[in-house]
Amino acid sequence: MLRVIATSLCLQRHHATTLRLNVRAWGTLSPRENQQTVEAFYELSVDIQKVRKLKGWVLHQFPAYTKEVAALLEDMGASGSIIAHVLAVHPEAILCNPEQMQTQRELWMSMCPNQRELIGIVEKFPASFFTSSDHHDNQRNNISYFQSLNLNKRIITKLMASAPQSFSRPVDQNQLMVSTLQQAYQELGGEEANMKIWLQKLLSQNPFVFLKSPEVLKQNLVFLRNRGFSTAELLHLLAKLKGFVTELNPDSMHRSLHFSQETIGCSEAELRHIILKCPALLYYPDSTLAERFKGLLSAGISMSQIIATPTILELTTQIVNYRIQRLKARGYDVRTGSLDVLNGTKKDFEMSFGKLQLRRERPLFNPVAPLKVED
Incomplete structure (x- = not known):
């Protein structure tokens, strides 16, 4: 039995070596490539x-520093497949020296509750973790600033992962945007006690808000x-739009409003x-509005229902x-009924659909009807 196992292992090793040699033969290995990097990528099963x-x-x-990156990620709890994925989608990680990587690790761990969550972030946003050492001071300063706003660590971590550019730039630029948002909120009558929650919702919905000019918001x-x-x-619109308020501009809003007013025929x-x-x-x-108005009207929904x-x-x-179609199969006609059952997220619709089905299946109880008694 041991001889069979040993023979099998030898064959597998030979097959793996042959496969690796074949892959290398097919590749276009330039003499200028860093052979140590190439070898390390093959050993880590990176899609070279x-x-x-x-x-x-x-x-x-x-x-x-390929081996150093792999060792760091492994020490943080990353599996071999995750390491291979990170290096395939963001190979620039190997250009960060060990000191830079350790600094980043400590910086992120000051925000993340555990290394498992940090590995999840690195897997999804490797470019946010492996950044230039030139940005470390700005990152620290921005983290301190956002903490001074009493934003929770989860919001700050989301900002760091989704919009790393916001942390790589000088803190005074972010301070200006936050100041503009807070000023607008207060001038519109927003309560000081609710500002923190409002700001958290805004930043969590659109982490890229800091990459916009404060003038855009004012305009x-x-x-x-x-x-x-x-x-x-x-104030109501600012609360509803949250971070998307900085994605708008007067010209696009004018066109959208003009089209909606002309289509609806309202004041x-x-x-x-x-x-x-x-x-x-x-x-x-x-x-987009033209397509959606047309689709609703073609389905027999009236303009008064849309309004x-x-x-x-x-x-x-x-x-x-x-x-x-799903509602029609249950006998519900949206042309004569409320659109509320049709509206909302997928979860909202499924709940409304379930309640509608339950009402149709449940028999009405008549308290004065005679009870049927079997003989």
């Missing part, structure tokens, strides 16, 4: 063909004020009322048609 195709320049860099608020929205209504006041119920109309381009439930426009035509 993918690296050569997308970021081949990394293989030409000297020095490289958008001025535009909406000129369209007749009151201070209280602007300025009526349009403002609709926007307050569905702020998404501000950032959908007119081409009553404008958030139905947040759903794609495909989703609307799918839900209509």
